[in-house]
Amino acid sequence: MSIWATLLIIAIVLGVVWSNIALLKHSAKMDMKNFNQDPIEKARRSLEEKQRAEEDKKD
Template sequence: MNWTALFIIVVVLGVIVSNIMLLKYSAKMSLKNVNQDPIEKAKETLKTREGVQDKSDT
């Protein structure tokens, strides 16, 4: 077997192993912030800003 084929095999195995390691790492990640809906968060921010403006107007 020549060196080129061996190098390609090593690179492919490295990519496979690194992808498996990445999947294991991402499975342990916390998804608390990912599950938040940005539209709902924007609505809550708008309500709090309106509340602050109403208090400052009176």
């Protein structure tokens, strides 16, 4: 294998490793409370708010 092919493979591997580390650093700074919300509970709250708004309009 030629030296250029070897250098290219090494550069690609280093690029993948670096990008994965950068992704981990970025995801560590994310706020996790948005991911812990139950979608069913969120939909129920949204429905209740809509029903209250409709009741207020009727009054």
